[in-house]
Amino acid sequence: MVASQGRMGGAGRDGVARATWVLMLGLVFNPSTGYAAESRAAKQPNIVVIYSDDHAYQAISAYGDPRRLLETPNIDRLAREGMRFNRCLVPNSICGPCRAIVLTGKYSHINGFYNNSNSRFDGSQPTFPKMLRAAGYQTAIFGKWHLVSPPTGFDSWCVLPGQGVYYHPPVIRDGNREQLTGYVTDRITDLALDWLKSRDKSKPFLLMCQHKAPHREWLPAIRHLGHDKDRVYPEPPSLFDDYSGRGKAEHDQDMTIAKTMTATDLKLTAPKGLTADERKAWDAYYTPRNQAFQAAKLTGADLVRFKYNRYLHDYLGCIKAVDENVGRVLDYLDQERLTSDTLVIYTSDQGFYLGEHGWFDKRWIFEESLRTPLLARWPGVIQAGRVDDHLVSNLDFAETFLDAAGLPIPSDMQGRSLVPIFAGRTPADWRTSFYYQYYEYPAPHHVRPHYGVVTDRYKLVRFAAPDDDSWELFDLKTDPGELKSVYGDPTYAQTTVDLKRELDRLRGVLRVPAEPPESAYGGSVRPSPARTPR
Ligand code: CA
Numbered sequence: 184m185v186a187s188q189g190r191m192g193g194a195g196r197d198g199v200a201r202a203t204w205v206l207m208l209g210l211v212f213n214p215s216t217g218y219a220a221e222s223r224a225a226k227q228p229n230i231v232v233i234y235s236d237d238h239a240y241q242a243i244s245a246y247g248d249p250r251r252l253l254e255t256p257n258i259d260r261l262a263r264e265g266m267r268f269n270r271c272l273v274p275n276s277i278c279g280p281c282r283a284i285v286l287t288g289k290y291s292h293i294n295g296f297y298n299n300s301n302s303r304f305d306g307s308q309p310t311f312p313k314m315l316r317a318a319g320y321q322t323a324i325f326g327k328w329h330l331v332s333p334p335t336g337f338d339s340w341c342v343l344p345g346q347g348v349y350y351h352p353p354v355i356r357d358g359n360r361e362q363l364t365g366y367v368t369d370r371i372t373d374l375a376l377d378w379l380k381s382r383d384k385s386k387p388f389l390l391m392c393q394h395k396a397p398h399r400e401w402l403p404a405i406r407h408l409g410h411d412k413d414r415v416y417p418e419p420p421s422l423f424d425d426y427s428g429r430g431k432a433e434h435d436q437d438m439t440i441a442k443t444m445t446a447t448d449l450k451l452t453a454p455k456g457l458t459a460d461e462r463k464a465w466d467a468y469y470t471p472r473n474q475a476f477q478a479a480k481l482t483g484a485d486l487v488r489f490k491y492n493r494y495l496h497d498y499l500g501c502i503k504a505v506d507e508n509v510g511r512v513l514d515y516l517d518q519e520r521l522t523s524d525t526l527v528i529y530t531s532d533q534g535f536y537l538g539e540h541g542w543f544d545k546r547w548i549f550e551e552s553l554r555t556p557l558l559a560r561w562p563g564v565i566q567a568g569r570v571d572d573h574l575v576s577n578l579d580f581a582e583t584f585l586d587a588a589g590l591p592i593p594s595d596m597q598g599r600s601l602v603p604i605f606a607g608r609t610p611a612d613w614r615t616s617f618y619y620q621y622y623e624y625p626a627p628h629h630v631r632p633h634y635g636v637v638t639d640r641y642k643l644v645r646f647a648a649p650d651d652d653s654w655e656l657f658d659l660k661t662d663p664g665e666l667k668s669v670y671g672d673p674t675y676a677q678t679t680v681d682l683k684r685e686l687d688r689l690r691g692v693l694r695v696p697a698e699p700p701e702s703a704y705g706g707s708v709r710p711s712p713a714r715t716p717r
Contacts, residue, residue, distance in 0.1 A: 185701045186563070187454065188435045188551075188687040189256050197463070201464070203454045205425050205490060207466060207535065213385070213523050214531075217560055219243065221603060223341060223403065223516065223708055226387075226524070227320070227588045227589060228387065228524055228525060228526045228561065228588070229318075229387050229388050229389075229521060229524055229525040229526070229528045229585055229717060230315070230320075230387075230388070230389045230390070230525070230526050230584050230587065230588070231390045231392070231512065231516070231525055231526070231528070232389075232390070232391045232392065232528055232530070232580075233392045233395075233509055233512060233527070233528070233529045233530075234285075234326075234391060234393040234394070234530055234531065234532065235307045235392075235393075235394040235396060235397065235505050235530075235531045235532075236278060236327055236329075236393075236394060236395055236397070236398040236531065236532055237257070237397055237398045237399070237531065237532070237533070237535045237545065237558075238395065238396075238397055238478075238502065238505065238531035238535065238555075238556060239534055239535035239536070239537050239551065240534060240556040241537050241551065241557070242255075242397075242498070242499060242502050243255050243258050243556050243558075244256075244258075244259055244261035244266070245258065245259040245261075245558065246264075246269075246556065249417070250416060250417040250418075250419070251417075252416065252495065252499055252537070253411075253486065253502060253503070254477040254501045255311055255502065256393065256506065256702065257505040257506045257507065257509040257513060258505075258506050258509050259512030260509075260510075260513060261509075261513075261527060261528075261529050261558035261559070261560045261613070262568065263529070263556060263567065264560050264567050264568075265559050265560025265561065265567065265569075266558070266559055266560075266565050266566075266568075266569035266571055266605070267557075267558055267569070267570050267571070268559070268571050268573075268575055269467060269554075269570060269571065269572050269574060269577050270554060270558040270572055270573065270574055271360075271530070271554060271555050271556070271557035271577065271618075272554060272555075272574060272576050272617050272619070272637060273532075273533045273534070273553060273554075273555050273577050273578075274291065274552050274576065274577075274578055274617075274618065275290070275619070275620055275621055275622065276533040276545045276546050276547065276548075276552040276553060276619075276621060277298065277299055277533065277535065277546055277621070277623055277687055278299055278329055278532050278533070279296055279298070279299045279329050279330055279331075279335060279417060279544060280296050280297060280298065280299075280302070280331055281532040281533050281555075281577055282296075282304075282328070282330055282532060283295075283296035283302075283304050283330060284577055285532075285577050285580050285581065286304075286310040286311065286312065286314040286322075286330075286336075286580055286581065287308060287309070287311075287581060287596070288311065288312055288578060288579075288580070288581030288582050288592075288593075288596035288598050289578075289595070289596060289597050289691055290597055290618075290620070290695070291295075291620070291622065291703075292620070292694075292695055292699060292703075293694065294308065295308075295594075295599065295621070296330065296621035296705075297699070297702065297705065298359075298622050298704065298705035299329075299613075299623060299705070300626070300706065301329075301507050301579045301702055301705045302331070302702075302704025302705070303332050304329040304330035304331060304332045305332070305678075306330075306332045306333065306334070306335035307498070308333070309714050310335070310433055310581070310592060311336075311396050311580075311581035311582075311585055311657075312324070312336035312337055312389060312391075312472050313335065313336035313590055314329075314335075314585055314590060315389050315584065315590070316336055316338065316389075318385070318590050319386055320386065320387050320388060320389050320588065321338050321379070321382055321383055321386050321387070321388045321389070322336060322337045322339075322388070322389045323337055323338060323340065323375075323382075323388070323389070323391070324337050324338040324340045324341075324342065324391040324393065325340070325341050325342070325371050325374040325375045325378065325391070325392055325393065326341050326342065326367075326374070326389075326391075326392060326393035326394055326395065327342065327346075327347055327369035327371075327394060327402055328340075328342035328343065328374075328393070328400075328402070329343075329345070329346065330666065332600055332645075332646040334456075335360065339357065339378055340356070340357060341354050341355070341356040341357070341361075341374050342354060342355055342368070342393075343355075343395055344360075346395070346398065347367060347395040348367065348395075348456060349366065349367050349395065349396070349402035349454070349456075350454065350456040350457055350461065351363065351364050351365065351456055351458075352365070352367045352370065352395075354374075354401075355455060355466075360378075365395075366404040366504060367395050367396065368394050368395070368396045368404070368501070368504040368505055368508050369404070369504065369508060371392060371393070371394055371395070371508075372392065372512060374392055374513055375392040375502075375512065376511065376512070378390070379481075379515060379519075379551070380477055387588070388450065389584070390642070394505055394508070396500050396501040396502070396505050396682060397446065397499075397501035397502055397505060399505070399543070399544075400447055400448050400454070400497075401448070401494070401497040401498045401499070401500075401501055402454055402465055403497055403500025403501050403503070403504065404463065404500070404503075404504045405461050405464045407500040407501075407503045407504060408465070408468040408469075408500065409463065409468055410496075410499070410500050411496055411499065414496075415492060416492055416495045416521070417601075418488075418491065418538060418580070419538045419539045420538070420664060421538075421539050421540050421541065421664055421666060422440075422487070422491060422538045422539075422541055423484065423487070423541060424539075424540040424541045424564040424666070426479040426540075427667075428666060428667035428668060429655060429666075429667070429668050430646065430648070430651065430653045430655060430668065431631070431648075431650070431651040431653065432496055432630070432631040432633065432646045432648075432651065433540075435629060435631070435632050436542075436628060436629050436631075437546040437627075437628050438536075438542050438543060438546070438628040438630065439542055439543075439627075440487060440490050440494060440538060440541055440542065440543055441487045441490070441541055443543075443628070444490055444494065444543065446597050447494050448494070448618075449490060449494070450473070450493065450497060450510065451473055451476075452467050453466070453469070461581075461653070466645070467708075468655055476489060476514045476673065480596050487541070491538050494543060495536075495537065495538075498537065502513075506683075509529060510577070512527075513527070517536075522562060523562045523563065526559065526560070526561040526564075526584075527559070527560045528557065528558065528559045528560075528580075528688075528692065529556065529557075529558045530555055530557045530558070530580075531555045531576075532555065533545050533549050533552060533553075534550075534552045534554045534555050534556075535551065535552065536551045536552060537565060538662050539664075539690060541552050544628055545627060546621055546623070546630040547621070547630060547633075548619045548621070548633060548635050548642060548643075548644050549657075549665045550656075550659075550663075550665065552708070553619065553637065555577060557575065557577075559601070559605060561587075561605060561625050562604070564584045564605050564606055565605045565606075569607070571606060571648075572639075573609060573613055573614075574613075574614050574615065574616070574617050574637070574638075574639065575601055575604065576598055576617065578597055578598035579598035579599055579600065579601050580597055580598070580601075581596060581598065582600045582601075583602055583605075583618075585601045585602045586600035587600075587602055594700075597693060599613075599614070608641050615638060616636050616637065616638050616685050616689060617636070617637040617689075618632070618634070618635075618636060618637075618686070618690065618693055618695070619633075619634060619637060620632075620634035620695070621633055621634070622699060622703045622704050623704065623705045623706075624704050624705070624706055626705075626706060631646045631647070631648045631651060632646070632647050632648065632704060633645060633646045633647065634647075634686075634695075635686065636682055636686040636689060637645075637684050638682075639659075640658065640659055640660050641657065641658060641659065641678060641682060642655075642656070642659070642665070643655075643656050643670075643679065643682040643683065644656070644657075645686075654670045655668035655670050656668055656669050656670035656672075656675055656678070656679060656682070657669070660676070
């Protein structure tokens, strides 16, 4: 990838800023020189977090999915001018829990937010926005919050109630309900830009711009209906996965494009909340296509293919608006000459399935839901165009932002600062294994609770349910699509022993309780008597 800095601010000014940061980082990373305290007194960067909901890395063109689903030129700018992380893993692949992990730098079993069904974020606990604010940062969050309790640690906030809606969304601003007009992704960005314009320019800032899109039910802006000109999308190799070679969990889930998608998901019924003009445009796009679909009386694979293509039109339409709005934020930073002093990251709460294994949604330890996109730009620290394959995580974000601001990282946070990786100086003892645990069960989607260990090559997974206490092992080198468990294969006997030992070690280091509280699952039935892994 060719580095491009053509759209950044004035070269001379940037040059000075970059030199300052390179010098600072040298000092910070060599505490034996005794200059660490002096370094922290240097200028603190602004931090912009653009965070979307359920954005699959497969739907960012910089990630190079072979289907070439769409172009995301603005998000790609961050990859071109910054760096792309290929394996940013989430500890618990579901919306609310990932947001709690980002704020606290701690796993679900420590921060207490396990699931989207009955968890409520304890806003009194330490979070990185609180720490940045205490250190003089102005802090603000706009858009999707989804942690039930009111936001804490922000000077300003304006968030969607619950999941939020796409068209003309109500919001809660500093505790008071307001009604916005327009498309949610545009309006969240408006809120963020309005705040940037009115901020105290003498202080550094933390801005979290958190989109609802592209979360289900994938409602695009009216301007993006038909964006793909009725393209027939290439299919992932596992669109018609029969789950052979794997256990009960994969067979019993309820998150397939074939069976789980509803008429609302598929836009066979119109959404609420459109104006008359919007409804007219909506009907002009969907009605003739839906009539043709009904007349065709599709069945079997043809029906799945219709659903897959409708899903991608709608999902990718939502991404089009996210990408445009990322461009608006980056343009503003350029115009205000803030680009060189600002760490910008683009990420999603978790990954998502776009037809792999026949699925939509998330939850699994498997790659498409385990990996979230992460692009980071920080001129002077991150060399443009870098690509990184280390096992990093959204568990590391809080630590990263504190470190970037020159603040101490609390010892009970469970991730590590990415700043050394940004600077091209990955510590020799960087993690080579990662612990995962998913809880929410049985509803929605009936994905069995599981935990496991992930390395660059392997995944060892234990499922736990009353009728299913089983292990699976995947070798990503020979089976990148994760289609066949090799657990029990004698070839992998020693690997299995080693991975179980590592799983035990991680559970100990991370203080994972032998038995999660009953409420962790969010359902009425305890999935399993917990046992220590064997
Ligand atoms: Ca999500």
